[in-house]
Amino acid sequence: MKFGGTSVGDASCIARVAEIIRAASRDNDVVVVVSAMGGVTNKLIEAATQSEAGDRRAVATIFGELRQRHDAVVSALISSAAEQNRVSNKIHEILEEGDRLCEGTILLRELTPRALDSISSLGERLSAPLIAAVLAEQGVVSEAIEATELVVTDSDHGAADPWINPTRERCEARLRPLLRRGIVPVVTGFIGATAEGVLTTLGRGGSDYSATILAAALDADEVIIWTDVDGLLTADPRLVPGACTVPEISYQEAAELAHFGAKVLHPKTLRAVMQCGIPLWIRNTFAPEQPGTKISPVVPTNGGGVKALTAIGDLALITVGGPGVVGVPDVLGRTFATTAAVRADVLLISQSSSQNNICLIVSSSLAKRTVEALRLEFARDLAHEKVEHISLDPEVAIVTVVGQNMRGVSGIAGRTFCALGRENVDIIAIAQGSSECNISFVVAQKDMKTALVTTHREFQLGHCEFATVPSRLS
Ligand code: ADP
Numbered sequence: 001m002k003f004g005g006t007s008v009g010d011a012s013c014i015a016r017v018a019e020i021i022r023a024a025s026r027d028n029d030v031v032v033v034v035s036a037m038g039g040v041t042n043k044l045i046e047a048a049t050q051s052e053a054g055d056r057r058a059v060a061t062i063f064g065e066l067r068q069r070h071d072a073v074v075s076a077l078i079s080s081a082a083e084q085n086r087v088s089n090k091i092h093e094i095l096e097e098g099d100r101l102c103e104g105t106i107l108l109r110e111l112t113p114r115a116l117d118s119i120s121s122l123g124e125r126l127s128a129p130l131i132a133a134v135l136a137e138q139g140v141v142s143e144a145i146e147a148t149e150l151v152v153t154d155s156d157h158g159a160a161d162p163w164i165n166p167t168r169e170r171c172e173a174r175l176r177p178l179l180r181r182g183i184v185p186v187v188t189g190f191i192g193a194t195a196e197g198v199l200t201t202l203g204r205g206g207s208d209y210s211a212t213i214l215a216a217a218l219d220a221d222e223v224i225i226w227t228d229v230d231g232l233l234t235a236d237p238r239l240v241p242g243a244c245t246v247p248e249i250s251y252q253e254a255a256e257l258a259h260f261g262a263k264v265l266h267p268k269t270l271r272a273v274m275q276c277g278i279p280l281w282i283r284n285t286f287a288p289e290q291p292g293t294k295i296s297p298v299v300p301t302n303g304g305g306v307k308a309l310t311a312i313g314d315l316a317l318i319t320v321g322g323p324g325v326v327g328v329p330d331v332l333g334r335t336f337a338t339t340a341a342v343r344a345d346v347l348l349i350s351q352s353s354s355q356n357n358i359c360l361i362v363s364s365s366l367a368k369r370t371v372e373a374l375r376l377e378f379a380r381d382l383a384h385e386k387v388e389h390i391s392l393d394p395e396v397a398i399v400t401v402v403g404q405n406m407r408g409v410s411g412i413a414g415r416t417f418c419a420l421g422r423e424n425v426d427i428i429a430i431a432q433g434s435s436e437c438n439i440s441f442v443v444a445q446k447d448m449k450t451a452l453v454t455t456h457r458e459f460q461l462g463h464c465e466f467a468t469v470p471s472r473l474s
């Protein structure tokens with residue numbers, strides 16, 4: 001069971017979480033994965049960047065607030081003075097470590113990816129012992145464990161990938177004996193370590209991935225991601241107020257949604273369980289009576305066509321264009337070698353059949369750097385007018401329509417075009433994967449919400465018509 005930042009946001013939320021774990025651990029072996037308290041990772045990253053800027057006072061203020069926030073939970077939920085002292089001391093010890101890391105950064109005025117990982121991981125290292133202590137207070141025998149002991153990763157700081165075999169060995173050695181003794185391990189999400197023991201992080205929102213990594217390593221029966229919404233919804237509820245819970249969805253569909261921006265799941269979450277077929281649930285900590293969404297290898301047969309929508313904003317469209325592009329040697333290879341060199345993740349490409357326009361979508365934050373690198377790469381071709389322009393539209397969004405049963409359902413693109421046309425939303429580019437599990441449209445950032453709401457209405461996704469409740473193991 002993984003509990004996200006909002007689920008462990010304050011004392012009353014943590015009390016709910018403890019109750020959910022207590023009930024589940026009566027009849028099951030449970031491993032708990034926790035995120036930092038909501039907003040804490042952002043604050044830690046701010047402390048790290050303020051350290052690089054040399055602002056000691058800003059850093060001290062942040063650490064002061066963090067101390068208060070965690071101490072408030074200790075005094076609200078732990079009754080014995082001795083236990084309060086023990087947990088507070090642990091929290092202060094971790095915060096002092098953070099202070100020292102920031103002091104080092106202030107002295108060097110350099111924030112390395114390795115130091116940023118160590119600072120941003122403190123939130124999970126604070127919440128795990130806190131939640132383990134609250135569980136103990138409720139009579140659930142538990143032990144806080146730092147995932148640096150369990151999850152072995154490569155050294156790609158900020159986006160580390162796990163190595164499953166050594167992770168499996170460590171989980172067997174460290175977690176299995178606890179489970180056999182009826183102890184609930186409370187593991188820090190988000191974090192791993194290289195084989196040499198250097199702390200890494202899996203990327204923002206990575207605690208979802210931590211949960212599936214541990215589940216795969218332990219051959220778990222199921223994974224439950226506890227969050228602040230009723231499940232995977234037909235669209236981001238902050239953008240489409242009428243979004244409904246999808247009761248059942250396939251791995252592939254959920255992975256497409258996660259990849260194209262549905263924040264409820266970290267994009268890599270399903271990678272870890274895809275091979276072993278472990279089902280994953282998304283459920284609401286604040287409405288545990290709701291069944292949630294079941295994500296499994298099976299494609300549910302109900303409701304063909306569009307299953308859900310997602311969107312990513314703050315993107316830029318780069319066009320490499322001109323009638324001579326077709327004659328430029330290896331234009332695609334050179335374009336992608338250039339984006340790779342500036343480490344710009346290309347989220348979507350679209351190429352006209354005449355090859356005189358290649359459109360790429362990258363994050364806005366990397367757009368300028370990418371355009372400059374492309375202009376350099378194609379400088380000679382630009383001089384000879386083979387490539388007429390490399391242009392940039394800095395404010396676009398991708399809206400993606402997802403549904404595995406879309407294969408064979410004709411007219412989905414057509415219906416979307418018509419509906420968006422009626423609302424005067426201009427479609428700038430379109431791409432469809434050969435799996436036919438998604439169709440993506442590029443629209444202006446200002447049109448993103450209208451595009452989502454209109455498409456949601458067009459496919460009647462707000463009718464919650466797939467009302468069958470899937471079965472759960474426990
Ligand atoms: P946690 O802190 O539990 O990890 P996140 O904030 O990372 O939670 O993810 C949950 C949020 O994801 C929801 O509150 C919701 O606003 C957002 N979200 C975006 N798209 C979807 C979607 N399709 N279904 C459910 N939630 C979504």
Ligand code: ASP
Nearest residue numbers: 035041190204205206207
């Ligand atoms: N605390 C981390 C973050 O905010 C990881 C997570 O919550 O999943 O990115």
Ligand code: MG
Nearest residue numbers: 004205263264
């Ligand atoms: Mg999350």
